Amino acid sequence: MKHISLLIPEGETSLSNIEATFKMFSKVNEALEQAGKQPLFKVQLVGLSMETTLTNGLFSIKPGLLFKDVEKTDLVVIPAVHGDLKKVIAANEAFIPWIIKQYKNGAEIVSLCIGAFILASTGLLRGKSCTTHWLMAAEFRAMFPDVNLQPYKIITDEGGIYTSGGAYSSLNLILYLVEKFAGREMALLSSKIFEIDIDRNSQSPFIIFKGQKDHEDDVIKKAQAFIEKNYPGRITVDDLASMLAMSRRHLERRFKHATSNTVIEYLQRVRVEAAKINLESMRKNVNEVMYKTGYTDPKAFRTIFKKITGLSPVEYRSKYNKELKV
Template sequence: MKHISLLIPEGESSLSNIEASYKIFTTVNQALAREGKPPLFKIQLVGLSKQTHVTNGLFTIQPGLTIREVKKTDLVIIPAVHGDAEKVVADNRPLAEWIARQYAQGAEIVSLCIGAFILASSGLLKGKNCTTHWLSAAEFSRMFPDVNVAPYKILTDEAGIYTSGGAYSSLNLLLYLVEKFAGRDMAILASKIFEIDIDRHSQSPFIMFRGQKEHEDEPVKKAQEYIEDNFRDKITVNQLAGMLALSRRSLERRFKRATSNTVIEYIQRVKIEAAKKGFETSRKNINEIMYEIGYSDNKAFRGVFKKLTGLSPVDYKNKYAQA
């Protein structure tokens, strides 16, 4: 039987993450029991203390065990914890150290959504790939520059460490784990019981590009503002560099460091975000939106749109356009 430590960190933990994790693995045990088979999972709530407030103090969860009482476990699940990320990490330092010790003893580790901040603070993600909520990706990269964050992914699996994207994409990671430990048939059954799309692989359709302006490089901010105000026009890197009295090489280097995008990528993202809004809020056809955002090549537009959203313009419009 696989022992699962479902953590209840200090702070405003996600009740939905905690309940979904408990329910899905418990449901697998119940399905096995109906088949006359023994349970696969023993799930216990584990915290720093025996009483933890979640969801801004609205609810209280009483973990059955503290980390001091769990000497060895097989699978550790870290739910999202909302609030100031620096404070969340500081408040849960003993939990992160315990997670690292469990991993050293052979446990596998799971983080759901922004639970990745606690996982990264353990040092276990250094040099590895992970995902988290796309809204928190920039702050995550700032706090943990030695981790390869991929905010477009629904989940990652590397060296016994699993991470999920934002919010309810955690359900896809839980199903992935059910499939790994209990088989495809059981994962499909769970997906049907909980009505979860089992084979969703990307957060890209949900990402809203807001630009990364939490930096102190004023020339780069001016370049970003110029791009956002003039994205319908043809903008070149040389044009921006001349406007800011910088060399092209210097602008590209500083822009990438400040925004995590090249200048060209930033221009593309601003254009595609405008296209997405056009599809969502108007009845204009694809060519009309394409021309409005400054594209004249249908093939190029479709290629960039699919790359950044994971959907073709037609599929995105069909999915999100006004009825």
């Protein structure tokens, strides 16, 4: 039987993460027992204290065990904890050496959504890939530059460490683990019971691009503002460099450093964000939206749109345009 330690951190912990994780593994056990088989999982709530208050005292959780009493576990699950992330990490620093010890003793580690911040503070993610809520990507990169953050992914799995994207993406990761430990058939059953899209693998359709302006380079901010104002027209890197009185190479280097995108990548993301808004709210067809947002080649538009959102323009319009569903 696989022992699962579901951590109860101090702070504004996500109750939905805790309940969903507990229920999904428990339902697998129930299904196995109904089939005359032995349960696979033993899930225990593990805390820093025997009672943790949440949401300014509105809720409280009573873990079954203190972390220091768990000598050996197979899977450690870290739920999302909201608020000032530096304070969150400080409030839960007692977990850190215990998590490292469990990993070195063969346990696998799971972080759900913003729980990635606690996981990264252990150092176990150094040089590895992970994901978290896309809204927290900039803050995560600033705090943990040695981690290969992939904020567009729903799930990462590397070296016995698993992470999930934002909010209810945690359900996809738990489903992924059910499939890994209990098989595809049980994962499909769980996906039907909990009504989870088992094949969802990207946060991209949900990301709202607002431009990366959390930097101090005023010249690059001027370039960003120009792109955002003039994206439907023809914009070249050479023209932008000339406007800013700098060489193309210097512009590219500073732009990439400030925004984490090349000039062309930034232009593409601005155009695709505009296209998303049009596809969500207007009755225009895909070609009309394409021309409206600065593209003339349907194949190029489809390729770039799908690369950024994970969906084709037609799929995106069908999924998110409310007017079409009236």
